[in-house]
Amino acid sequence: MITELGAFALALALALSIAQSALGLLGGRRPALAGAGEGAALATFLAVAAAFSALIVAFVTSDFSVANVAANSHTAKPLLYKVAGAWGSHEGSMLLWCLILTAYGAAVAVFGKGLPASLKSRVLGVQGLLGVLFLAYTTFASNPLARLIEPPIEGRSLNPLLQDPALAAHPPFLYLGYVGFSVVFSFAVAALIEGRVDAAWARWVRPWTLAAWSLLTVGITLGAFWAYYELGWGGWWFWDPVENASFMPWLIGAALLHSAIVTEKRGALSGWTVFLALAAFTFSMLGAFLVRSGVLTSVHAFAVDPTRGVLLLTIMAIASGAGFALFAWRAPALAPGGVFAPASRESLIVLNNILLTAATATVLLGTLFPLIREAIGGETVSVGPPFFNLTFVPLMALALMILPLGPLTAWKRGDLRRGADQLKVAAIVAVLAGATAYVMVSPRKAMASAGLALGFWLIGGALTEAAVRVKAFRAPWPEVRRRLTGLPRGTWGMTLAHAGLGVFTLGACFETAWKVEAAEALAVGGQLRLGGYELSLDEVGTVDGPNYLAERGVIRVTRSGKAVCTALPERRFFPAGRQSTSEVALCNRGLDQIYIVLGERRAAADGGPAWLVRGYFNPWVQLIFLGPLLMALGGLLSLSDRRLRLAAGNRP
């Protein structure tokens, strides 16, 4: 019964979003209809929420008469993964997508009090159109609430690799980010319809971009962290198509964040900002298509369905095609905006945008190249990490090099020499740190040492910029304190995000270059040397999990005779799907981690049982996950800035 109500609510949501788009777009001219459009946006959200709740209920109660539950759930699964199973499948994840899409629409209706009535109405109208596309797809082509005529007694369970807390939270955050760009897209289309893109428009777009980008950062980080400890390969980024699919909207979102500042503060780059706003959601949709269609071979794409990829591609073509066609038609009429000198903050942000978009283009090309090559009849190829290291990394390194200069250069006409002068200390620290790493850390690696220098340069640059703003070391303490408390939160957000990028760079370079790996088949009592550490396999026991059986190794980690920690890696077998996964044991050592995987059982040379034990020493690996979290925190801190609160946004 609840399932049928949910299915009805989903169909209702489709009808309501048709109403929302019609009322919203017409309401741009007739204010009388605008209120109804807002009501429709709220109602659409409530209807999708009802459908989604019905799916959750079906999963929690293990109602196997629902096809999606039968395919992805199991009675023995822990509650968290029953709930997470709701978005672990293709159909469920598209419903989550719709839920978030309509939630953003409702959020614009509720929080957009300061928006001009016509703009708000049109934004809701465009958001409604996107809702129609995706709700129609979900209702007709991928309905998660469809029933089975002959329900099975037991479900097929969720892929055990997905039964993990980080991955339970990964899709909601990722989608909050992906779909958050839909609001920005709607704002861009609405502005193109109105034919006006000005500073006020940019100020209204910024909070949505910030929110989407920050949540996407969290989502990608959770995914990387999951890949790091669940796959048991010791890596956290593989330049896999599915990873690239989430990374491209992130890069474009980062470019948009910066260009929107220029449009807001100086009224310049308005056409470019609108273009990026359209591109960000286009990349989100491209990501959904790449991930869900399985058109590219990925090591971690789940719930793929090639037959429906074409439909997703069609949706993307319709939405982005219409958006960009409108852009081509209306953009030439946009006001050109303020002028700026070659040495100014605007110019540096333009350079940042060029580098970010060029980097995105290389990622896009690398991701799609196997498809292109195949389409023109060539051999099957794969584009792996070497390609991205060669193209993406130098472009980003350039962007990171100029980054600290940006916030220290004035708008309109700046003095690069003055900024460079202020950054002297940061530059010296960075070069010293890089040189120290080159000399001290063995084996010697020049590129990684340069990367470390770059990380310190970013952190130093962010601290310098904060110090300059509060006049630290130059003004008396009371004034510094007044400035410390008086600075807008947006400024602190920027400092935090830039420093977070530096923290990430440090971790990424150090871990990639200097990780130590060792593997050996050990019988009980055997030992493995990992850098300066000794891993001894003391015993292997069995563990009964809620829906799995596991072999658990007890591995004592010592360093020159002193106990460091006891690691308990597991190898789990899930009878429901007849799959096994390895549960990695992590030992934290400050910023470093010792990463231990218990492999499968095999016969030792003497015929007794042995287990392949694989250990990694990952130096500074925690910074890789800490850095992006700092960036997301910076974004959210900026979001809480009074200037960006929508209610206060009605100034000219």
Add this chain to the structure above:
Amino acid sequence: MKLWPTSRTARRRLTILLAIAPVLILAAGLTLWGLSGSISLFYTPAQALAAKVEPGQAVQLGGLVETGSVVKHPDGRVTFRVSDKEASATVDYQGDLPDLFREGQGIVAEGVFDAGGVFQATRVLAKHDEKYMPREVAKALKDQGDWRGDGERPAYDKP
């Protein structure tokens, strides 16, 4: 002739162009260089034989793991044969196989052929999702006419 234009808009356009051009040239150059040097070709064992892949060239080898060919050595090495029904190649791999690695299943191995024709794998990939096999393997088998479908999906999991 003055090279630096006097009109403001023209100046701005020129500045932006001067900023974009080097980045674009750099990006395009790196991309071409990257595509010429660091992509790896995918072969099935029969294709690898036909193409006479040179020892030491990084390639991907895909196919089905021959039933009964997997040997796990005590020192952690694993050897198995990958076949595409026409030819097969021995793969030597040092490390832990993916959780979904099974005999009879499609896999992709990354690595190089050594002088003796044994494939020295640095990484072995099997799909997490047991329903599908790697796309390249499926395509290669289809091209050879050896394709027998994705396997029947149970009735309750039909799209």
